[in-house]
Amino acid sequence: MKPPQNPTETRGKNKKIKRRTGDSKIALAFLLPTIILLAGLVLYPMIENIRISFFDVPLNPNLDEIFLGLENYQTILTDRDFYRSLGVTVLYTALTVVGSTILGLGVAMLFNREFRFRKLSRSIIILSYVTPSISLVFAWQYMFNNTYGIINHWLVDVTGILDEAPLWFDNPASSFALVTIFAIWRYFPYAFISFLAILQTMDETLYEAAEIDGANAWQKFVNITLPAIRPVLITIVTLRTIWTFYMFNDVYLLTKQVDVIGVYLYEQAFSQNDMGQAAAISVVLFVILFTVIYFSRRKVDVTNET
Helix, strand or coil: CCCCCCHHHHHHHHHHHHHHHHHHHHHHHHHHHHHHHHHHHHHHHHHHHHHHCCEECCCCCCCCCEECCCHHHHHHHCCHHHHHHHHHHHHHHHHHHHHHHHHHHHHHHHHCCCCCCHHHHHHHHCHHHHCCHHHHHHHHHHHCCCCCCHHHHHHHHHCCCCCCCCCHHHCHHHHHHHHHHHHHHHHHHHHHHHHHHHHCCCCHHHHHHHHHCCCCHHHHHHHHHHHHHHHHHHHHHHHHHHHHHCCCHHHHHHCCCCCCHHHHHHHHHHHCCCHHHHHHHHHHHHHHHHHHHHHHHHHHHHHHHC
């Protein structure tokens, strides 16, 4: 038999429940504008994009849309250009993410110590990340111009390494290499800032103890540095993969020879004026990228638990 409840305790519990309910309503009232804004800017465009992918959308708004069902998806999945563009994008993303992450980590470890003009050096490093893309693109196009570019001047006129100036951005292979190098150089400061922040919070006595035990630089990195930066590393790789996979502006402004998926989607939407097929491409890409990231993160979580 349960003992009778104290009326004072009952009233206290009821007050706590009412207070929590009131706090939840106040919190919801404050969050409601943000929720509405996100729904209008994110949720509605996503739903509308999925809807458009099943239609043939005319450019003239006065004409009716034609329902095609899965025809847009069938066209994409049987298009060789789509798979070729997807392959180029995967290679571009892999090289860019790995290159920028390794370079950012290396520079962060180099800067994780006291030296003269360290703050000035950090500011110079992040310039490529904070400078507008259009300025950097024009600078690179100027440097690699086959007539007056400094790179060709140095390779042909100064050193004589090449007999004639190559057309860097007119050749698919050299264009892909330059676009990849540009992306690594442009975005490695993001990894640099993130890694440097976590490295500066680490206890230096761990390295001192490992050095006393006779550990070399590689052993200290694998056993001390890598476990400490793993959460940041996973986050950087995930975010950079998403951003790079959908890259358009840098590649499109630099050259028309590298047909990454963002350029392919742009051509379908605005050159061929096929909005329905472009919407279907974006849906397919979202599914692919979401699946890859979901299973990769799940595998990482399982590895961390074991």
